[in-house]
Amino acid sequence: MDNICTRILASAWRGVWAVDRDNRFIFFNKGMEDISGLKADDLMGKDLMLLLPDQKIMNEVHFRELFHKAKETLTQVHYSLLPIITTAGELKEQSGQLLPLLDEKGSYAGMVATVERLSTTKIGTTSGDHESAENKLDVIYRNSPVVAFLWKPLAGWPVVFVSENISRFGYQAEEFTSGKLLYSDIVYPEDLSGLNADVSDFEQERQIYFTKEYRIVTSLGEIRWVTERSMLARDEKGGPSYYQGIIIDITHIKEVESALKESEKKYRMIFENSPLGIFDFDKDGIVTHCNDKIAEILGIPKERIIGFNMNRSLKDEKMKTAFREVLSLRLGHFEGEYTAEGNGKKAFIKVDYSPNVSDDGTLLGGVGIVEDIGERKIAEEKLRKYTAELSKANKELESLDRMKNELLSNVSHELRTPLTSIKGYSDLLMEDTLGEMNYQQLKVVNTIIRNTERLRRLIDSLLYVSMAEAETIKYDFSKTDTNELIDNAVTDMAMPIAEKNIEVLRHVQEDLPQIEGDAEKITDMLTNILDNAIKFTPLGGKISIFAAKEEEKIHISIQDNGIGIPPELLPNLFQKFYQIDPSIRRKYGGTGLGLFICKKIVDAHKGKIWIESEQRKGTTVHILLPILQGDI
Incomplete structure (x- = not known):
């Protein structure tokens, strides 16, 4: 940096520091020296993350999260009332900005941090120091959704201070500060021994920051999951003096995690036991997962399928075309005979490809669903042959039906000719044209005429039906x-x-x-x-x-x-x-x-x-x- 920039940065804010893309200090102004008690010459080229424990930043995890958020999103991040303990033993609360630096290509090149506001409190190990820390913590957390606390590392963990929002668990702060309740009283009994052991190990290892997830019991008996993030202050001899930190209700997160695990378990069960072959691949077309069914269909072990590069190694052009539809964020489909890569096994399969796309429309990979349609193809071939045979038989039946209709029509015509003669001569007899007949003879002729007429109607009916079916009426x-x-x-x-x-x-x-x-x-x-x-x-x-x-x-x-x-x-x-x-x-x-x-x-x-x-x-x-x- 040139001298003008240095002077501006040195005077624009209470404090300014900067690191390069590898988190190594490249700037630390006079204001930061006054705030931290550290010298710029001692810091240049050192890793910021390695310095954090020495600086005793009380919420180190929180600071790291802010830093990485600014680095990953390439947007400025504001921080407020971030507590640190200086080399002189002072508690200082900083408010400022984290500003990512970008190179010519728009990529991350480093970070500038500013300190805009500052307040200082002296912390010791006396009860007065505890009260001062208690008041300060109340300022820090009074508008926070997290519960702040300060307790002593004694049996049961007596509480010196707890923020009023402990009421979210159904308790009042006075119940703890009066000694009526110890912190251990609200820890879920099944988790208490494990928490005790972890705290004991932590204190013996002479660490500063303690993080743990466990369960507590509300005043109504409801079990809630919390995560604790606290700092252990030590006395002049290095022994534990007090804990100060926060607990955050993570019950909802745990429920989501449990639901996700159950969902993943069900998905895994479906994935492994599906009658269809299923495989996942990444954006480069490399298979990352597959089930046993696809190995059975292709006759290839799973370990040989996983890692297969579909983009480069697929030889079947139709299969490759279907797969590459996914690279264009479209659905792909293949159906037909496929020769498996590696073993040459031929199988009739149907494959449907679907892209896996992120929220911003970026291709993450895809999923392939494989169905063995060999039996269906055999059934289709049998059906095709059966249909052909049926069509042939149908044509023969149609031919026979036509022959029947023609025969029926011919017979009907042939029968009508003699019937006409029979009826005509019978009518002549009835009219006495051929001579007078007696009663018995008339009765017989009448029967002949009646039955002839009946037979004519029958023949006409058969003839009509045959003509109707032949569509010749x-x-x-x-x-x-x-x-x-x-x-x-x-x-x-x-x-x-x-x-x-x-x-x-x-x-x-x-x-x-x-x-x-x-x-x-x-x-x-x-x-x-x-x-x-x-x-x-x-x-x-x-x-x-x-x-x-x-x-x-x-x-x-x-x-x-x-x-x-x-x-x-x-x-x-x-x-x-x-x-x-x-x-x-x-x-x-x-x-x-x-x-x-x-x-x-x-x-x-x-x-x-x-x-x-x-x-x-x-x-x-x-x-x-x-x-x-x-x-x-």
């Missing part, structure tokens, strides 16, 4: 009269209606609007519903047909007073080949296709069909068909 939409459709259906079923002496009642609204539909298929649909109604209605029963306009639709309903249907079976009635009970099929006949075909026809007309029924009372089938737009 064509509809001829045109203007259609609803009354006429109902009449045609009733006429088609006239013979079975007459045979069972069923009364058919019509409740059809006059002047019903026309619908746009396929008249033939709607008639087939109504005929199928009537056929079912006739089939399940007893002799002499009744069937009612209703038709009326409802908003933009025609509502047709066919109601019988037959055997009815259980409510839980209603949702299944429109399924193909569905019948309520085998015994019903044997008694009443049928293929289970009628209602399926009815729904197909209604759906093709953008209508709706549903059934309401009550057992032993009858069934009603409802149909809604859209009205022709011009007739609405």
Whole structure:
């Protein structure tokens, strides 16, 4: 330093000293010589930290913490009422600043300390000295969250002074200074013998500063952790004279430490027993930890995995690309066959990389999660083969289904040809065109016609189903009269209606609007519903047909007073080949296709069909068909 700077530093504050980056003194002004009783010439080049015990700084740990805080953060730190004992035996309390020095690159180059305020007290070993120290400590700690004390190194540690904030533990200062309580009375019994032994060893080793963590008991019986930091003053013979220092409640810190240990224990348990391979790596890509599972997956001992440099030694390009995503603070992913470095073992694995980032966004390293997907790959391959086989079988089934539909269609067409002839000749016989027949002959011909018609409906149903599955059904939409459709259906079923002496009642609204539909298929649909109604209605029963306009639709309903249907079976009635009970099929006949075909026809007309029924009372089938737009 030049002379001008030296003069400024020497006069700007009560005291100034400076050390270089190695904590060696490079400046110590006259004010500091007066304060400390030390000479600058004796200090130059000496280590500050080695000097601290000789200077008897009463809160050495506190000073070191302040010094390192300023050094690490490169920001000035203020200190207040820092007590030191000079070579002359005086207690001096300093307030000032610690100012870090920086070089051209902004790095730490040393420290300047200033003393701005100073107060001095003489300390001896008499009771008067104790009282003076007690008063001074009260000034130091009256606004501090820590509890200050001064006690004698006698049995039980009688307390000469304790700050009023001992009340944080439920006690009053007078309880101790009056002798009612000794300090040992509040030490947790299980910790007392250990604390006694440590204090005894400390005094025999002729040290100055005592630090210890132990438990105390509050006035309410609550156990609290404290840390004690105290200085032992010695008499002229070097024996212990008194302790002065502080205790700080660290219960919360201990609880946090305990929680962290428990959390770490759980993490370690998860880490070691995970079914997945887990490893940590630092910012350079060097593996720092791994569990047994990853060693098992890769077939490499843990000691060979730890220390592996992923950034330099990974050879698999896809794996390297996934890992290097972490270096860019992104997630990385690899899935596929991987050849382990070192032993050449091949394994199908999935790896997910995650970066570990500090609060300021700096990369600290990362974590890798490895899953052995070999069994999944085998299962996927088996599934792929099974799917291929299933697809092949499905194609064969589709081919067989087409063959079945074609056969059914051809057979249906072939059957309809002779049926047409049978029905035609039967009609000629019934009309006496080929000569008059007696009653018995007419009855036989009537049976032939009825069964021929029944067979025709069956063939038409099978043909419709085959065409529906082949998606070859064509509809001829045109203007259609609803009354006429109902009449045609009733006429088609006239013979079975007459045979069972069923009364058919019509409740059809006059002047019903026309619908746009396929008249033939709607008639087939109504005929199928009537056929079912006739089939399940007893002799002499009744069937009612209703038709009326409802908003933009025609509502047709066919109601019988037959055997009815259980409510839980209603949702299944429109399924193909569905019948309520085998015994019903044997008694009443049928293929289970009628209602399926009815729904197909209604759906093709953008209508709706549903059934309401009550057992032993009858069934009603409802149909809604859209009205022709011009007739609405």
